[in-house]
Amino acid sequence: MSLRIGLVGLGAIARAQHLPALEQVAGVHLAALASRNATLPDLPCYTDIKALLAAEPDVPAISLCTPPQGRFDQAMAVLRAGRHLMLEKPPGATLSEVEALREEAARRGLSLFATWHSRAAAGVDAARAWVAGQRLRKVVIEWREDVRKWHPGQDWIWQAGGLGVFDPGINALSILTTVLREPVRITSADLLVPEGRQTPIAARLEMRAADVAIQADFDWRETGDELWRIRFETQDSAATLDQGGARFAIDGQVQPVAVASEYATLYAQFRDLVARGESNADFTPLRLVADAFLCAHTQRVAPFVDDSNG
Numbered sequence: 001m002s003l004r005i006g007l008v009g010l011g012a013i014a015r016a017q018h019l020p021a022l023e024q025v026a027g028v029h030l031a032a033l034a035s036r037n038a039t040l041p042d043l044p045c046y047t048d049i050k051a052l053l054a055a056e057p058d059v060p061a062i063s064l065c066t067p068p069q070g071r072f073d074q075a076m077a078v079l080r081a082g083r084h085l086m087l088e089k090p091p092g093a094t095l096s097e098v099e100a101l102r103e104e105a106a107r108r109g110l111s112l113f114a115t116w117h118s119r120a121a122a123g124v125d126a127a128r129a130w131v132a133g134q135r136l137r138k139v140v141i142e143w144r145e146d147v148r149k150w151h152p153g154q155d156w157i158w159q160a161g162g163l164g165v166f167d168p169g170i171n172a173l174s175i176l177t178t179v180l181r182e183p184v185r186i187t188s189a190d191l192l193v194p195e196g197r198q199t200p201i202a203a204r205l206e207m208r209a210a211d212v213a214i215q216a217d218f219d220w221r222e223t224g225d226e227l228w229r230i231r232f233e234t235q236d237s238a239a240t241l242d243q244g245g246a247r248f249a250i251d252g253q254v255q256p257v258a259v260a261s262e263y264a265t266l267y268a269q270f271r272d273l274v275a276r277g278e279s280n281a282d283f284t285p286l287r288l289v290a291d292a293f294l295c296a297h298t299q300r301v302a303p304f305v306d307d308s309n310g
Helices: 012-024 049-055 071-080 095-108 124-132 166-179 262-276 284-294
Strands: 003-008 028-034 061-064 084-087 112-114 138-144 185-194 202-209 212-219 227-233 238-242 247-250 296-301
Touching: 003 012, 003 049, 003 262, 012 028, 012 262, 028 049, 028 262, 049 061, 049 071, 061 071, 061 262, 071 084, 071 095, 084 095, 084 262, 095 112, 095 284, 112 262, 124 166, 124 227, 124 238, 124 247, 138 166, 166 212, 166 227, 166 284, 185 284, 202 284, 284 296
Parallel strands: 003 028, 003 061, 061 084, 084 112, 138 212, 185 296
Antiparallel strands: 138 227, 185 202, 202 212, 227 238, 238 247
């Protein structure tokens, strides 16, 4: 039987990724929508999550695609209504929130899936397999993009809890923490915060995993093509995950990988978790971001003016 899913939030990510994925994956289908301002044809649509939960008792699973600020109350309402829960990244605004959700889901015997879509990128499994057989010396992360292109008019990302440049940067951290065998820790962080904003437009991180040195450069001020790259170096060799994890190369030789739809993979995983009565709630990438804020040296930089909408 196909898993009926209610989708909460119909912003850019939901339209570009979640809706197509729900159409691609066998064994799941979109059964209802909750959105303040948007509707879809031939689908029950509600203005908020409480209305959806009350009107749709036969929808057993909910996918939350709302910004992390304010998501906790929505997520807890889902669990208290006895529904399985899938969370868009980042899973919440704070670690206390997401740990409370994990405890509530476990107490009620519900599946909780904290998704990290970049872990499902085509080259990540190949990178993990290569790293497992190597003695790494260094990892270098470059994650640079144009905020005006990827987040036009989205003021929430500049507010407390919005993560700023860590909204894309956490994708790199999610890949890093699934590829490396050893736990990753932050040793220093420099955050560049525009005047009048609460979150960084750029970040420089120093990390370690056992004796492996890790450097990360996140920047939202890139005006050319996006650079989403992680380079793994040994004494004699190097491998690179590029294009956000979609392409994997060893010593410059691109490796064959299966074409993968990240969000379709996530919905297939959610379907299987619910069927098995299991959860997958790894909050390690969010913990690293929290640690970066805890130990950060903060520098104020020029104000950011969002002129992306003309």
